[in-house]
Each structure stands twice: as structure tokens, then as C-alpha cells.
Amino acid sequence: MKPAAFEHLRPDTAEALAGLLSPEAKLIAGGQSLGPMLNLRLARPARLVGLSAIRALGEIREQDGMIVLGAAVTHARIEDGDSPVPLPPMLRHVARGIAYRAVRNRGTIGGSLAHADPAADWITALTALGARVVLRSAAGTERRVAMPGFVRGAYRTALSPDEIIAAVEIPAAMRDAIWGYDKICRKVGEFADAIGALALHPPTGHVRLVAGATGAAPLVLAEAGAELARSARHPAIPALRDALAAALPGTDPVKLRLLATSLSRAIAKVLPA
Amino acid sequence: MAKPAPPEQQQGTGEMTSGIGARVLRKEDARHLNGKAQFVGDIKIAGCWEAAFVRSPLAHARIRGVTKPAGFEDRVFTMEDMPDLRPIRCESTLPSYKVSDYPALATDKVRHVGECIAICIAPTRAEAEDLAEAVTVDLAPLPVLADIDTALAPGAARLHEDWDDNLFLTTRHDGDLSGAKARAAVVVERSFETARQAMNPMEGKGVLARWDHRADQLVVHTSTQVPHLIRTGLSDCLGLDQAQVRVIAPDVGGGFGYKCVLQPEELSVSWVARKTGRAIRWTEDRREHLTAGANTRQHRYKLTAYADGEGRLLGIDADIWVDIGAYSVWPFTACLEAAQAGGNLPGPYDLGAYACRTWSVATNKPGFTPYRGVARPGVCFAMELTMDAIARAVGKDPLEVRCLNLVPGAAMPYTNVTGKFYDSGDYPAAARAAADMIGAGNFAARKAAAAAEGRLIGLGYACFTEQSAHGTKVFAAWGLPLVPGYEQATVKLAPSGAVEVRSGNHSFGQGLETAIAQVACDWLKLDISRVKVTMGDTALTPYSTGAYASRGMVMAGGAVSKAAEELARRLRIHGAHLLQCAPEDTEIRGGAVWNGQASASFAEIAAAWYLHPDRLPDDVDTAGLEVTEGYKPAIDTGLFTYATHAAIVEVDPESGRTEILDYVIFEDCGRRVNPMILEGQSYGGAAQGIGSALFEETLYDSAAQPLTSTLADYILPGPAELPHFRLGHSETPSPYSRHGIKGVGEGAAIAPAGAIVNAINDALAPLGAELTRIPATPHRVLGAILEADAAREAAE
Missing domain, CATH: 3.30.365.10 (Aldehyde oxidase/xanthine dehydrogenase, molybdopterin binding domain)
Incomplete structure (x- = not known):
């Protein structure tokens, strides 16, 4: 389990990085997902471009009502609240539950989003929080993609080959969100079998109920979310299961049950069942 | 003039801080904890190159050709380059056994994914893997025998083409069940399955x-x-x-x-x-x-148990299939698993009639290898779930049904229905002790209180015996190409007065290095820091067939005991001469030979022997201070450790997750040499058993492609998944071994699946769901619940 030979570059500025982007190049930040794939030779890029020397990618700040997390901010920093601006409590809670501390020390929020493993935490949690992803092209132009649209499917995102994830932006109002997050996995630290996430912010009308680890992109349950916000009542598990079954045709009954359970448990953190 | 060996168990009064029974810290731990141990990967030899293998991507295929990358012909080797290398070949004396060749590198066919086809060498592993990738293998796929059913189907392809079916071995135990059938008030039928594991x-x-x-x-x-x-x-x-x-x-x-x-x-x-x-x-x-390396544990059972109205077992009729994989391993063969399964199914129970047929089936998977517990984790799981099923059928407490059937202390020694000789112990007492420890008496109230909160909890038991240090006759009966007998060890007084112990057995985490030193300390009455143990090097140690079958402590320990006893005798003779007294008037303590208030230290005796023979008599016995002795217990049918595990679990019916709330092991392994090492063995074994019970499973698709090739897919339990194990012990020394020691290395891995799944089934009983397959993953638990729901709805 040794990687095939590759060229390894570590630019220290965004400009230098821009010149290195190409379809043959693969970006690496913490390497917690890409590293094993390189070792298994499932990924065999000719060129590996490390992001950890670019300081700007590790910054956290607040700007225009958004909390901006640089793409190379590690899960551990979020878990620890190691940030010049306060982070939403849900963000820190989710970070704490990602894999193991050794993984969190190296793994980054941007890397997790770019990898888009359907069972990973950030794609689901950030969808619930109404986050958007800042994508920067080699030419220096930026575009912002809201979270439900960024993940296109299992391991598929809106990233173009000449773009990097520069940052993640989360509405600062989410510091006051009412939230619930639940993850079912076979073992502490393993990838999830089901994730339920709920974030509510009545002043701004934000309501997001999301099922994660579906095997595809996180599923936003808009109707069920709106209904629970309106009624302030915990939906019945069979109703959640029916909503999931309608949205995820062909999913086996056990998986549906797990997804419904984690959704219900996430909601229960906010509204007693 | 040598006195005969003293009666067994004479030694070991526990007076020494390092002797038998002492909780001594392990000698090997300092180097492990400081990262100073030396594993194969740590060895540095100038000019050493690394190897990587070209392994088969297909489970069953004919090799049409292997092409080495141009320019690297001298760095890539196939079996064609090695005409002088003989295949691994396991003979067996068992009548139905079929011999297969297991070549180091595949020759005409590949028979499982991952089988070695070529070996590539380079200065680094990465370069060797590059080379391995550049080798082209032309494979013609053959029909794949992905499981037992496919391999046994009429007209199935042959794994080994000179065979007339895909069976390594079939065995039969033809007991007469007619009486049991006639008298049975209840008949319980179940099928069970255990997963393949690495x-x-x-x-x-x-x-x-x-x-x-x-x-x-x-x-x-x-x-x-x-x-x-x-x-x-x-x-x-x-x-x-x-x-x-x-x-x-x-x-x-x-x-x-x-x-x-x-x-x-x-x-x-x-x-x-x-x-x-x-x-x-x-x-x-x-x-x-x-x-x-996914090569173990995969069994299938069909069991019919006959019992009277009280739950007294009258007879068992069993069919057992073992998914052996492609090859017979040397020296334990493809026979060992099924032979042990068929022989050990009756377990610790007093069983009148027993019939059993086993099939060792050849499939396109790695060749079966004995894993801690060998067959018994499977048979214990099958038997213990059957015991609970009987208890439910007769409406009695599972503990009471067990105690009714366990071999009682008064019956010892006891020869069971498959001819196993249980040497000593009181099996029902261990079961009751485990039940007391886990609070079985008030469990019904606890369960009702949990139910009132909407929680499902359950209690489960599993009882077993662990045959340990079984020797010549047992292995010969299994037909193995190589049979263990005696074990030798050397104990030497070095010129410094320190003691050196050499054993051909090996220490690989189980603490044998420390435990056999304690046996030497027991005779020589010195601190363990003065004992240097050398193991594992064939140039430096006497022949030993090694550490397996829970034999290390009994066999190597016994040999060290005999050698240390003899060394002690010689030390007393030399010491007596230095003290000018008779040897009978001396005793050994504190690293010296004593006569009244006078003493000769081991260092003084060693100095006399090695450097100043002038201080010894002219007619001194020249046998010296280096002793090699051999040992074999008084019986070679094995010494039976026994235990009962009890578990309380909570099952979450919404997520299917099982949480172990309490876990108790009550065990009797005869004399305990180092209780702390024993506890470690219990924790480790039980952790592996919990892996089998709840987590570990090598999955294959229909082409026998393994689907669990990383630790993200193959789930091992970690600290958060394991309970705080609570241990209890009784000590019934074996009458047949030195110091009354029994082996214990495998035992704790045997029972967890039985105890935990019984507890899960107890918890799920109100829902009408029952599991019969391990691991009891959340997916299987939920599946069983959904199935029971559907059945109930259909009935309504």
C-alpha cells in the first residue's frame, strides 16, 4: 500500500497555486481521505498540490454577516473553537464527532466538502446551516454555491477542474440557531449509516431538515421541515419514513428506518417526540 | 541419586513475589511501551530489498501466462522460476481427506482473490509495488465457488480438478438418537451461521x-x-x-x-x-x-435438540458445514476446524446421545486457518443459542436449564459423548457464580423497569470448556501431518548468578516471556529481574512445536519447571559443598542456598562452578549448571479450562444498535501463574469475541470478490464499543499437569457471541424477533425486527 509516484508541490500563495491547477493535478489539504486513496492506488494523480502552506486558506473571519472559514481550517480547530470569531455551537458539535482526533487534527473542512463522501458530516451539517461554498478559479474569479447545490451526488461536486474551494461561508445568525444533529454509525468514529440534521432560526425564517448518509447528496426535506416549523410538533417516524421513501425510491427498508430514526432524533433535540 | 520429581503442585506456595501466582508486571512491556521492540519491520540489514506480490484479482481462473516487464526479468519471479520449490502439502490420516497442493506462487490456476502469482523485489516497497503493477497476468475466468451452496451444487466446477467433489473432508459421529427422539417432550430446531473473518x-x-x-x-x-x-x-x-x-x-x-x-x-x-x-x-x-488473509470462522449449522419437559438434554443431531476456502494449511490442515467442531459441539454438557455430520467445503476463498478458540466460538454460539431455545420451549430460566445439563463437579473426571476427558472442575458452580456476579436474581425487575421506560434489555449466558495443551493422541486422532508431544526447555545459572531460560515456544503478546520466568522464579526463589528469557530462535532454543492450542503455559511452563527444579537440586549440592553441609540440610531462598544462618549466593556458586572449580570437590558432577528437561502432562488428552460468560445488553429497536451494559466472565483455569496476565488474556479474547458477535465480517460478492478490503469496511470493535469486563475466578488445579496449570489463551474468545446474541434475543423476545447469525449488526437486528413486524401484521 504505497502510492504510485507523483510530483509533490507546496505553493505558499494563492497566485502560485493558481498556476499549478490542471486536470492532472490533485489538491491535498489534510489528506485524511486522499491519503488512503493514494496508498491504495485508487487515486493516482501525476501531481499533488499541497494547500497547507497557503496561510489565507487557514483563516477564519467574519464579513458581511457571514462567518468565513478558510478551506484548510481543520476539524480540530473548529472543535476547539480556535477562532478569532465565535463559531456556531452546532459547527463545533459536528466537528467533535468526525472520525478520531488524529483525523481531526489533519482533516479540513474544505477537503471534506471537495471529497463529498455521502456519509461524511460536513456536507449534511453545512446544508442544514445554510452555508455556501466559495469557489475560486485559476483566473481569480470567485463564485458562491449554496450547499444543497454544491454536492451533486456521491463524490460529485460543482467544482470545476480549474477551481479550488477557497472558503465556506455560514450566516452569522446561525450562532443563535436552534439545532439538532444525530448520527448513527456502527462504531465511534466510523462513517455514518444515517445522519439527521435540523437547524431553525425563527428571526430569519431559516428552516433546514436534512437527511445525510443517504448514499447520495444530502436530502433536504423541505415540506417536513416547513411543517414542523409551522406546527412546532415532532413528526411521526412513519411520516418521516414515508417522506424519505418518496424521495429515495429503491432504498431498502432497513436503511429507511435508520434515516428516519436519525432524523427523528435530531428533531427531538429541538422538539420532544 | 536424582530424586524423582515431586508430586504435582508441590511448588508454588506464593511466598515469592515473582513466583507462580504473583501479579508481576510483564518483562516485555517496557520495550513495547517505549517503542523499542524489534518486529520484522524494525530489522535493519544493509542492502536489504523489499518484496511486493502480484496477487490474483480473480477468485477462480486459469493462468494463461505471466509477462514480466521488460528489463526487470531478474526482479520478478513466478513459480516457473522455482522448479525446485515444493508446494505446501498437507497429508492427513483421516479416511475421507483429500490432499491438495498449496504452491507458494500459483501455478496453473488461481483459487482465491489475493493468491500470490509473482514476487517482485526492489530497493523500496513502493518500487516493488510499481514493478508488481507492471506485471501482466493473463487469466481465463472459471466458474466461481463463492459459497458452500455453490460448491456443493450438482455439477459444480472443481476447485481441485483431480478431486471428484469440492469436499476436503467429511466426518460422522453416529450416535443413536432413537431413545432421545422417543422420550423428547420438546424438539428444538435451528440453523445458525457465523461470518468469515480476518x-x-x-x-x-x-x-x-x-x-x-x-x-x-x-x-x-x-x-x-x-x-x-x-x-x-x-x-x-x-x-x-x-x-x-x-x-x-x-x-x-x-x-x-x-x-x-x-x-x-x-x-x-x-x-x-x-x-x-x-x-x-x-x-x-x-x-x-x-x-x-480472510481465512477463518465461517461455519453453518443445522441443529436439532431433543429434551425432556424439564429441559434436560436427551440428544443432539447436528449438521455442520465449514467454508474452508481453497487450501489446506500446514501443519493444521483443512481438517482441524471440522474435527474440532464436531468433537466440541456438546461442550460442557452431560449429553446422552449425539449424532453429527461435518462437511469441510472447498470454496474460492483463502484457506482456513485456526483462530483463537478454533471452531469452538462457532459451536459455542450454536449450542448456547440452542440452550436458550430449549429454555424458552420448556418455559424455564436459561440458567436453570444450563445447570441441569452441565457436567457437575461430582462427576469429575468425566468422559463426554465424544470421548473428551474433562479432568477437573465444577461447571454448574461457574455458571451460578457468573449469574450471581451479573445480578441475575433481580434482572427480571430491572428488565421490567427498563420496559416501562420503553427500553429493551436482555440477559444472556454462554458456557464452554476450553481444551488446552492437548497433545499427541488428540492431534494424531485429527490426522495431522505433525503431532506435538514433549516440550523441552533450558534453564541455566549464568556466571553472574543470574538465570537464563530458553524455550522454543514463543511470546507474541500473550505474556509467555514473563509467565515462564515466573515458573523458574518459583523454584529458584529469586526476583524476576534476575531471569533472562530467550525464545523464538531455533539456533538458541530446544525444539518446540510452538505456541498454539493454549499449550504454551502448560507445556513450556512445565518444561521450565522441570529444568528449574533440576537446576535447584544441583545448586543445593554445590551450595552444600561451599557451606560444608549435606544437600538435604539446605534450602533455596532469596537467590541463595541456605544452611541455617549461613548462605552461598547463586553468584558465589556460579563463580565456583565457572571460574573456581578448585572450590568444588574433585568428583563434582560435571553435568553443570545448564539443564535441559522435557515435559508432557500426565495425560495428553488436554486440560479443560471452563467458564461462563454473562452479558446484559440494551438493544435500540430504532437503530438496531446493541450496547453491552454489563459483561461478566467467571472462569476456572486451574492454578493461575500471573493473574494480571490472565486478566489481559480475558479482556483481549473477549474483545475479539465481541468483534465476532457484533462487528467483524468479511463480505463477498457472488464472484467471491472481497468487499471489505480496508478497516473502513471491516469493522473492528474499539475501546468505545467494549464494556468494562468484570472477572471472577475459582481455582481448581488440574491433577494432571505441573503446578495444576491449565491453558487459557483462547478461552475468552469462545463465548461472547453466544452470551451477547442470547442477550439480544432475550431483549427482542417481546417483539418476536430472534437472531441466529453473527455478527449481529444493526442491519441484521433491524431486519429481524422488521421481519417480525411483518409476520405479526400478516397474522393480524
């Missing part, structure tokens, strides 16, 4: 071979439990005289049975080292382990 020692296999021109020897450093056996196997296959092979097992990071057989990689690496004159190392990586 053993996952922290250190996988590893081998480093080189030719030593000075010694004219092939020197093989390998991560093994059985260095002397590997020497025998290597010299047989390589066509070398045993004198030309030296095997050194350095620190070994876990064995569990995975490393008790001759590995094809040991052969090919050795052959290449000899051929090229280079030191060559290969280190198994985790993907290789999880695919090519």
Missing part, C-alpha cells in the same frame, strides 16, 4: 530472509508463533537440510493462530533471498491481510 493482529505477517555464508544457512526472521515448525516446513519445501535453516521469530505483534502455519510468502521470500543472495523483506499490509 484475525487482524496489529502486526500482520512479515518475513525477512537472507543467506548467511559464514554459517552456510538461510536465516529467516519471521513473525510466527511456531519458529521451529517453520524451520521444518521451510527446509522440506526448499529442499534444504534443517541444519541449513535458522528461523528467528523476533517480537511478534499478535498471533491468534494466523501465524501458526507455514505461509506461502515465507517460502517465496526465502527462495528469492537464496537465489539472489540479497536480504529480502516482505511486510503484509492491511489490504493484503483483509483480502488474502
Whole structure:
């Protein structure tokens, strides 16, 4: 389990990085997902471009009502609240539950989003929080993609080959969100079998109920979310299961049950069942 | 003039802080905790190259050709390059057994994913893997025997083409069940399945071979439990005289049975080292382990139990299938698992009538290898779930049904229905003790209180015996090509007055290095820091068949005991001369020979013997202060450790997750040499058993492609998944072994699946769901609940 030979570059500025982007190049930040794939030779890029020397990618700040997390901010920093601006409590809670501390020390929020493993935490949690992803092209132009649209499917995102994830932006109002997050996995630290996430912010009308680890992109349950916000009542598990079954045709009954359970448990953190 | 050995168990009064019974910290831990241990991967030899294997991507295929990358023909080797390397070949004396060749590198066919086809060498592993990728293998796919049913189907392809079916072995035990059937008030029928597993020692296999021109020897450093056996196997296959092979097992990071057989990689690496004159190392990586090393535990059962209205067992009728995989491993063969399964199914129970048929089925998977507990985790799971099913059928407490059927102390020694000789103990007492420890008396109230909160909790038991240190007759009856007998050890007083112990057995995490030193301390009455233990090097130690079958402590410990006893006798003779008294008037304590207030220290005696023989009489016994003795227990049918495990679990019916709320082990393994090491063995074994019960499973698709090739897919329990184990012990010394010791290395891995799944089924009983397959994953638990729901709805 040794990687095939590759060229390894570590630019220290965004400009230098821009010149290195190409379809043959693969970006690496913490390497917690890409590293094993390189070792298994499932990924065999000719060129590996490390992001950890670019300081700007590790910054956290607040700007225009958004909390901006640089793409190379590690899960551990979020878990620890190691940030010049306060982070939403849900963000820190989710970070704490990602894999193991050794993984969190190296793994980054941007890397997790770019990898888009359907069972990973950030794609689901950030969808619930109404986050958007800042994508920067080699030419220096930026575009912002809201979270439900960024993940296109299992391991598929809106990233173009000449773009990097520069940052993640989360509405600062989410510091006051009412939230619930639940993850079912076979073992502490393993990838999830089901994730339920709920974030509510009545002043701004934000309501997001999301099922994660579906095997595809996180599923936003808009109707069920709106209904629970309106009624302030915990939906019945069979109703959640029916909503999931309608949205995820062909999913086996056990998986549906797990997804419904984690959704219900996430909601229960906010509204007693 | 040598006195006969004293009666068994005379020694070990526990007066010494390092002797038998002392909770001594392990000698080996300092180097492990400080990262100073030396595993195969730590060995540095100038000019050593690394090896990587080209492994089969298909489960069953004919090899049409292997093309080496141009320019690298001298760095890639196939079986065609090795006409002088004999395949691993296991003979067996069992009548229906079929012999198969297991070549170090595939010849005409590949028979499982991960089978070695070619070995590639380069200065680094990464370069060796590059080379392996560049080798082209032309394979013509053959029909795949992915499971037992496919392999046994009429007209199935043949795994070994000179066979007339796909069966390594069938066995029968034809007891007469007519009386049991006639008298039975209840009949319980169940089918059970256990998953295929990989053993996952922290250190996988590893081998480093080189030719030593000075010694004219092939020197093989390998991560093994059985260095002397590997020497025998290597010299047989390589066509070398045993004198030309030296095997050194350095620190070994876990064995569990995975490393008790001759590995094809040991052969090919050795052959290449000899051929090229280079030191060559290969280190198994985790993907290789999880695919090519997924070689154990997979059983299927169909059981019918007959009992009277009280739950007294009248008879058992069993069919057992073992998914052996493609090859017979040396020396334990493809026979061991089924022979043990059929022989051990009755377990600790007093059973009148027993019939059993076993099938050892050849499939396109890695060849079955004995894993901690060998067959018994499977048979214990099947038998213990059956006991609970009987209890439900007769409406009695599962503990009471067990106690009704367990062999009682008054019946000891007891020969069971398959001829196993249970040497000592009181099995019902252990079951009751476990029940008391876990609070069985008030469990019904606890369960009702949980139910009132909407929680499902359950209590489960599993009882077993662990045959340990079984010897010649037992292994001969299993038809093995190689049968263990005596064990030798050397104990020497060094010139400094320190003691050296040499054993051909091996220590690989189970603490044998410390435990056999304690046995020497017991006779020589000195602190363990004064005992140096050397193991694992065939050049430095007496022949031993090695550490497996829970034999190390009994056999190596027994041999060290005999040698240390004899050394103590000689020390008293020399000490008496220095003290000018009769040997009978001396005693040994505190590292010295004493006569009244006068003493001669071991250092003084050693100085006299080695450096100042003028201080000893002219007619001194020249046998010296280095003693090699051999040992075998008074019986070689094995010493039976026994235990009951009890578990309380909570099952979450919404997520299918099982949480272990309490776990108790009550065990009797005879005299305990080091209770702390024993506790460690219990924790580790039970952790592996919990892995089998709830987590571990090598999954395959219909083409026998392994789907669990990383630790993200193959789930091992971690600290958060394991309970705080609570241990209880009784000590019934075996009348048949030195110091009354019984083996204990495997036991704790045997019972967890039975105890936990019984507890799960107890918890699920209100829902009408029952599990009969392990691991009891959340998916299976939820599946069983959904199925029970559907059945209930259909009935309404």
C-alpha cells in the first residue's frame, strides 16, 4: 500500500497555486481521505498540490454577516473553537464527532466538502446551516454555491477542474440557531449509516431538515421541515419514513428506518417526540 | 541419586513475589511501551530489498501466462522460476481427506482473490509495488465457488480438478438418537451461521530472509508463533537440510493462530533471498491481510435438540458445514476446524446421545486457518443459542436449564459423548457464580423497569470448556501431518548468578516471556529481574512445536519447571559443598542456598562452578549448571479450562444498535501463574469475541470478490464499543499437569457471541424477533425486527 509516484508541490500563495491547477493535478489539504486513496492506488494523480502552506486558506473571519472559514481550517480547530470569531455551537458539535482526533487534527473542512463522501458530516451539517461554498478559479474569479447545490451526488461536486474551494461561508445568525444533529454509525468514529440534521432560526425564517448518509447528496426535506416549523410538533417516524421513501425510491427498508430514526432524533433535540 | 520429581503442585506456595501466582508486571512491556521492540519491520540489514506480490484479482481462473516487464526479468519471479520449490502439502490420516497442493506462487490456476502469482523485489516497497503493477497476468475466468451452496451444487466446477467433489473432508459421529427422539417432550430446531473473518493482529505477517555464508544457512526472521515448525516446513519445501535453516521469530505483534502455519510468502521470500543472495523483506499490509488473509470462522449449522419437559438434554443431531476456502494449511490442515467442531459441539454438557455430520467445503476463498478458540466460538454460539431455545420451549430460566445439563463437579473426571476427558472442575458452580456476579436474581425487575421506560434489555449466558495443551493422541486422532508431544526447555545459572531460560515456544503478546520466568522464579526463589528469557530462535532454543492450542503455559511452563527444579537440586549440592553441609540440610531462598544462618549466593556458586572449580570437590558432577528437561502432562488428552460468560445488553429497536451494559466472565483455569496476565488474556479474547458477535465480517460478492478490503469496511470493535469486563475466578488445579496449570489463551474468545446474541434475543423476545447469525449488526437486528413486524401484521 504505497502510492504510485507523483510530483509533490507546496505553493505558499494563492497566485502560485493558481498556476499549478490542471486536470492532472490533485489538491491535498489534510489528506485524511486522499491519503488512503493514494496508498491504495485508487487515486493516482501525476501531481499533488499541497494547500497547507497557503496561510489565507487557514483563516477564519467574519464579513458581511457571514462567518468565513478558510478551506484548510481543520476539524480540530473548529472543535476547539480556535477562532478569532465565535463559531456556531452546532459547527463545533459536528466537528467533535468526525472520525478520531488524529483525523481531526489533519482533516479540513474544505477537503471534506471537495471529497463529498455521502456519509461524511460536513456536507449534511453545512446544508442544514445554510452555508455556501466559495469557489475560486485559476483566473481569480470567485463564485458562491449554496450547499444543497454544491454536492451533486456521491463524490460529485460543482467544482470545476480549474477551481479550488477557497472558503465556506455560514450566516452569522446561525450562532443563535436552534439545532439538532444525530448520527448513527456502527462504531465511534466510523462513517455514518444515517445522519439527521435540523437547524431553525425563527428571526430569519431559516428552516433546514436534512437527511445525510443517504448514499447520495444530502436530502433536504423541505415540506417536513416547513411543517414542523409551522406546527412546532415532532413528526411521526412513519411520516418521516414515508417522506424519505418518496424521495429515495429503491432504498431498502432497513436503511429507511435508520434515516428516519436519525432524523427523528435530531428533531427531538429541538422538539420532544 | 536424582530424586524423582515431586508430586504435582508441590511448588508454588506464593511466598515469592515473582513466583507462580504473583501479579508481576510483564518483562516485555517496557520495550513495547517505549517503542523499542524489534518486529520484522524494525530489522535493519544493509542492502536489504523489499518484496511486493502480484496477487490474483480473480477468485477462480486459469493462468494463461505471466509477462514480466521488460528489463526487470531478474526482479520478478513466478513459480516457473522455482522448479525446485515444493508446494505446501498437507497429508492427513483421516479416511475421507483429500490432499491438495498449496504452491507458494500459483501455478496453473488461481483459487482465491489475493493468491500470490509473482514476487517482485526492489530497493523500496513502493518500487516493488510499481514493478508488481507492471506485471501482466493473463487469466481465463472459471466458474466461481463463492459459497458452500455453490460448491456443493450438482455439477459444480472443481476447485481441485483431480478431486471428484469440492469436499476436503467429511466426518460422522453416529450416535443413536432413537431413545432421545422417543422420550423428547420438546424438539428444538435451528440453523445458525457465523461470518468469515480476518484475525487482524496489529502486526500482520512479515518475513525477512537472507543467506548467511559464514554459517552456510538461510536465516529467516519471521513473525510466527511456531519458529521451529517453520524451520521444518521451510527446509522440506526448499529442499534444504534443517541444519541449513535458522528461523528467528523476533517480537511478534499478535498471533491468534494466523501465524501458526507455514505461509506461502515465507517460502517465496526465502527462495528469492537464496537465489539472489540479497536480504529480502516482505511486510503484509492491511489490504493484503483483509483480502488474502480472510481465512477463518465461517461455519453453518443445522441443529436439532431433543429434551425432556424439564429441559434436560436427551440428544443432539447436528449438521455442520465449514467454508474452508481453497487450501489446506500446514501443519493444521483443512481438517482441524471440522474435527474440532464436531468433537466440541456438546461442550460442557452431560449429553446422552449425539449424532453429527461435518462437511469441510472447498470454496474460492483463502484457506482456513485456526483462530483463537478454533471452531469452538462457532459451536459455542450454536449450542448456547440452542440452550436458550430449549429454555424458552420448556418455559424455564436459561440458567436453570444450563445447570441441569452441565457436567457437575461430582462427576469429575468425566468422559463426554465424544470421548473428551474433562479432568477437573465444577461447571454448574461457574455458571451460578457468573449469574450471581451479573445480578441475575433481580434482572427480571430491572428488565421490567427498563420496559416501562420503553427500553429493551436482555440477559444472556454462554458456557464452554476450553481444551488446552492437548497433545499427541488428540492431534494424531485429527490426522495431522505433525503431532506435538514433549516440550523441552533450558534453564541455566549464568556466571553472574543470574538465570537464563530458553524455550522454543514463543511470546507474541500473550505474556509467555514473563509467565515462564515466573515458573523458574518459583523454584529458584529469586526476583524476576534476575531471569533472562530467550525464545523464538531455533539456533538458541530446544525444539518446540510452538505456541498454539493454549499449550504454551502448560507445556513450556512445565518444561521450565522441570529444568528449574533440576537446576535447584544441583545448586543445593554445590551450595552444600561451599557451606560444608549435606544437600538435604539446605534450602533455596532469596537467590541463595541456605544452611541455617549461613548462605552461598547463586553468584558465589556460579563463580565456583565457572571460574573456581578448585572450590568444588574433585568428583563434582560435571553435568553443570545448564539443564535441559522435557515435559508432557500426565495425560495428553488436554486440560479443560471452563467458564461462563454473562452479558446484559440494551438493544435500540430504532437503530438496531446493541450496547453491552454489563459483561461478566467467571472462569476456572486451574492454578493461575500471573493473574494480571490472565486478566489481559480475558479482556483481549473477549474483545475479539465481541468483534465476532457484533462487528467483524468479511463480505463477498457472488464472484467471491472481497468487499471489505480496508478497516473502513471491516469493522473492528474499539475501546468505545467494549464494556468494562468484570472477572471472577475459582481455582481448581488440574491433577494432571505441573503446578495444576491449565491453558487459557483462547478461552475468552469462545463465548461472547453466544452470551451477547442470547442477550439480544432475550431483549427482542417481546417483539418476536430472534437472531441466529453473527455478527449481529444493526442491519441484521433491524431486519429481524422488521421481519417480525411483518409476520405479526400478516397474522393480524
